[in-house]
Amino acid sequence: MNxxxxxxxxxxxxxxxxxxxxxRDQIQIAGSSTVLPYASIVAEAFGENTKFPTxxxxxxxxxxxxxxxxxGVGENTIDIANSSSRISxxxxxxCAKNGVTAIQEVRIGYDGIVFASEITAPDFKFTxxxxxxxxxxxxxxxxxxxDNTYKNxxxxxxxxxxxxxxxxxxxxxxxxxxxxxxxxxxxxxxxxGTYDAHxxxxxxxxxxxxxxxxxxxxDGVSIDIDGDYPETLARVAANKNGIGVFGLSxxxxxxxxxxxxxxxGIVPSVETIxxxxxxxxxxxxFYVKNAHLDVIPGLxxxxxxxxSDDMAGPNGPLAAxxxxxxxxxxxxxxxxxxxxxxxxxx
Amino acid sequence: xTDITAAGIPPAETQKKSLLTLDDRTRRRNAAExxxxxxxxxxxxxGILALVGLLTSILSNGLSSFQQTxxxxxxxxxxARLDKSGNRNPEEIAKVTTFGYAxxxxxxxxxxxxxxxxxxxxxxxxxxxxxxxxxxxxxxRNYVIADPQSIGQTxxxxxxxxxxxxxxxxxxxxxxxxxxxxxxxxxxxxxADKLKSAGLLTTKFNWSFFTAxxxxxxxxxxxxxxxxxxxxxxxxxxxxxxxxxxxxxxxxYLEEFAPQNKFTDLIEVNIANxxxxxxxxFGILGLAIFINFAGMPQSAPVVGGLVxxxxxxxxxxxxxxxxxxxxxxxxxxxxxxxxxxxMQAIFxxxxxxxxxxxxxxxxxxxxxxxxxxxxxxxxxxxxxxREYPAGPPDGFFDPASALPVQVYNWTQRGDPAFIERxxxxxxxxxxxxxxxxxxxxxxxxxxxxxx
Numbered sequence: 092m093n094x095x096x097x098x099x100x101x102x103x104x105x106x107x108x109x110x111x112x113x114x115r116d117q118i119q120i121a122g123s124s125t126v127l128p129y130a131s132i133v134a135e136a137f138g139e140n141t142k143f144p145t146x147x148x149x150x151x152x153x154x155x156x157x158x159x160x161x162x163g164v165g166e167n168t169i170d171i172a173n174s175s176s177r178i179s180x181x182x183x184x185x186c187a188k189n190g191v192t193a194i195q196e197v198r199i200g201y202d203g204i205v206f207a208s209e210i211t212a213p214d215f216k217f218t219x220x221x222x223x224x225x226x227x228x229x230x231x232x233x234x235x236x237x238d239n240t241y242k243n244x245x246x247x248x249x250x251x252x253x254x255x256x257x258x259x260x261x262x263x264x265x266x267x268x269x270x271x272x273x274x275x276x277x278x279x280x281x282x283x284g285t286y287d288a289h290x291x292x293x294x295x296x297x298x299x300x301x302x303x304x305x306x307x308x309x310d311g312v313s314i315d316i317d318g319d320y321p322e323t324l325a326r327v328a329a330n331k332n333g334i335g336v337f338g339l340s341x342x343x344x345x346x347x348x349x350x351x352x353x354x355x356g357i358v359p360s361v362e363t364i365x366x367x368x369x370x371x372x373x374x375x376x377f378y379v380k381n382a383h384l385d386v387i388p389g390l391x392x393x394x395x396x397x398x399s400d401d402m403a404g405p406n407g408p409l410a411a412x413x414x415x416x417x418x419x420x421x422x423x424x425x426x427x428x429x430x431x432x433x434x435x436x437x
Numbered sequence: 438x439t440d441i442t443a444a445g446i447p448p449a450e451t452q453k454k455s456l457l458t459l460d461d462r463t464r465r466r467n468a469a470e471x472x473x474x475x476x477x478x479x480x481x482x483x484g485i486l487a488l489v490g491l492l493t494s495i496l497s498n499g500l501s502s503f504q505q506t507x508x509x510x511x512x513x514x515x516x517a518r519l520d521k522s523g524n525r526n527p528e529e530i531a532k533v534t535t536f537g538y539a540x541x542x543x544x545x546x547x548x549x550x551x552x553x554x555x556x557x558x559x560x561x562x563x564x565x566x567x568x569x570x571x572x573x574x575x576x577x578r579n580y581v582i583a584d585p586q587s588i589g590q591t592x593x594x595x596x597x598x599x600x601x602x603x604x605x606x607x608x609x610x611x612x613x614x615x616x617x618x619x620x621x622x623x624x625x626x627x628x629a630d631k632l633k634s635a636g637l638l639t640t641k642f643n644w645s646f647f648t649a650x651x652x653x654x655x656x657x658x659x660x661x662x663x664x665x666x667x668x669x670x671x672x673x674x675x676x677x678x679x680x681x682x683x684x685x686x687x688x689x690y691l692e693e694f695a696p697q698n699k700f701t702d703l704i705e706v707n708i709a710n711x712x713x714x715x716x717x718x719f720g721i722l723g724l725a726i727f728i729n730f731a732g733m734p735q736s737a738p739v740v741g742g743l744v745x746x747x748x749x750x751x752x753x754x755x756x757x758x759x760x761x762x763x764x765x766x767x768x769x770x771x772x773x774x775x776x777x778x779x780m781q782a783i784f785x786x787x788x789x790x791x792x793x794x795x796x797x798x799x800x801x802x803x804x805x806x807x808x809x810x811x812x813x814x815x816x817x818x819x820x821x822x823r824e825y826p827a828g829p830p831d832g833f834f835d836p837a838s839a840l841p842v843q844v845y846n847w848t849q850r851g852d853p854a855f856i857e858r859x860x861x862x863x864x865x866x867x868x869x870x871x872x873x874x875x876x877x878x879x880x881x882x883x884x885x886x887x888x
Contacts, residue, residue, distance in 0.1 A: 117824065117836055119735055121817065128654040128851065131821040135653040138823055139575045140534040145823035147736050147836040150849070151814070167732050169817075210617065319849040321856075344654075344851040347614035401536070408571075412655055 122156020340413025675742025756798020
């Protein structure tokens with residue numbers, strides 16, 4: 092009752108203000124915290140070099156951003172959702188239900204995921220199988236699936252350094268975790284043969300086998316970090332045995348504090364990820380509401396500016412910050428010019 | 438009294454005892470009191486230690502953000518680059534992007550370094566140009582666009598030094614760390630030292646920390662609190678303008694006029710409950726009512742202010758009612774006795790006497806609202822905002838950030854220089870809060886009447 096009264100009073104007061112409301116002239120963006128630095132670099136340059144105001148970029152996670160995008164069409168909804176994972180079928184359905192039908196999918200480039208420890212720690216030469224063996228709940232031992240009891244990297248593989256296993260991995264709300272599970276743990280699971288054992292145990296059910304692979308141990312060896320990379324960095328700095336999972340751009344800004352491990356013999360860098368040699372990377376996207384294109388001033392210009400060679404190209408500021416530029420950027424530029432909405436997901 | 442002692446303890450024993458030697462029970466009681474006092478002292482000590490630890494960490498990290506390293510250069514604003522047609526048409530000048538301004542800075546730097554004899558011996562202009570912030574071309578461009586007549590002149594600019602160089606003079610970056618850092622090399626630090634001894638590089642008070650807007654991850658040195666301070670001020674203004682009259686009116690009615698029945702009891706319980714509701718709940722409410730239902734813009738101080746008003750109201754109502762309760766009934770009775778109406782009694786006598794308490798409660802409620810981030814997260818104010826909002830009242834509807842939001846944002850950035858900025862922002866926020874609480878204390882001690 093009271094809340095109703097208060098909000099009614101507040102609404103009356105806001106009605107008095109609302110007379111002064113003007114049409115929105117800034118672009119509103121929300122979504123992935125991985126894409127946020129790139130989006131803010133572009134937004135800043137866009138505001139500096141065009142007659143349009145600097146777009147407002149919110150973080151909050153890929154999923155939250157896409158949900159906001161799908162809330163509807165109109166000036167009090169956002170124009171662009173940044174996302175570090177691909178939009179899902181259910182998102183598109185929600186969008187359609189709320190009248191958001193034409194959405195452009197713009198791939199801005201690739202992001203690498205690196206494994207790094209404190210700067211004084213020994214050198215690590217990882218393979219995906221090592222990570223699976225170290226962190227999975229169940230591992231293969233003498234042909235049988237048993238609970239994981241490895242405590243030291245040396246037990247995982249004899250030529251890894253003698254160091255207790257301790258990993259700081261992104262929490263499940265992060266898009267990065269999905270990639271970690273899929274491209275490191277499950278791939279490693281396939282590499283060391285555990286996948287086949289799981290597959291046999293599940294009577295050939297591939298989804299169940301993958302799920303069993305991605306199950307991580309819960310005995311305190313693998314620690315989920317729900318915050319952002321600075322938190323992981325602080326944990327790694329406080330614990331010399333810890334190995335953290337970072338984005339490439341974060342690592343590149345903190346090379347004086349972190350020692351990066353190689354994956355399958357490849358040092359992570361913009362070049363090795365672009366060439367596809369470094370195995371753990373993922374595409375980054377943003378999604379644009381086409382219905383807003385001619386309503387919000389500068390929206391079309393912003394999208395074109397974002398994917399231009401000056402920004403997203405291999406010599407642009409985004410690449411300098413750690414984005415691996417998309418070899419098919421030309422195609423994206425044409426698509427954006429033509430305002431091609433994305434095809435239905437398979 | 439004597440009877441009890443006589444009955445409790447055998448008289449023979451009492452006579453033997455001197456008052457100076459304590460018996461067992463007294464000693465135990467004294468010991469218990471000593472223990473309690475010790476625990477109290479330990480409690481206070483732990484509190485003080487925590488505060489000292491917090492303040493030292495914030496101050497040691499953040500005080501340096503009030504200083505900034507600048508590189509002073511005389512830059513020739515070359516008409517051949519900036520205004521090819523030569524007609525000083527602002528629209529044509531605006532077509533030259535910041536990329537077009539970078540070479541001017543490089544040229545000026547190379548000239549200055551040649552004049553001071555620093556160039557050569559393996560020192561390249563390119564390495565030196567990396568010492569200057571990426572914000573510098575934008576500064577230059579803004580200057581030229583604001584004053585197209587300056588094209589062709591040579592103007593002295595105080596340009597920001599890059600974040601790593603700034604960090605070097607604040608002790609964050611060292612020769613050892615630079616060896617491992619891919620963004621800076623020890624040679625560049627040595628070069629910065631040379632520029633410093635040549636007088637080109639200076640460290641000054643960082644006014645722009647209070648006025649400049651946020652900057653992207655590649656330019657921590659340019660990031661400031663300007664938009665956040667304006668956003669916070671706008672929100673506090675809205676909170677004050679809405680919550681003070683609503684809160685006072687509600688408490689006057691509830692305290693002085695409302696009949697005592699189940700319904701007012703229910704309201705009272707609800708207000709007490711609302712004061713304890715986690716602030717994020719108000720954010721959800723704000724999102725549902727103000728943005729989704731009333732169609733107000735995202736990230737706008739007006740929505741933030743309304744949400745924080747809802748959050749602050751219960752606090753203000755409770756404080757105001759307490760202030761009204763502390764005014765003795767004799768005041769009301771006297772006023773009513775000489776023929777004043779109830780409203781006259783309240784507005785002429787009770788309210789002025791309760792005012793210090795009301796204001797104190799309001800200020801403390803405002804201080805709490807000022808430090809709040811969680812509700813703002815849901816209404817889109819936790820964002821990268823670079824445009825200053827317009828003046829009020831239009832500006833209430835423009836996107837803005839807020840002080841605690843800026844702290845939260847900066848702690849999530851990749852560049853270590855942002856940690857310094859975040860601590861600096863905390864110091865600014867603390868200064869605001871301390872000032873507000875001081876005003877509250879002064880109001881209370883100056884004007885509060887005790888009966």
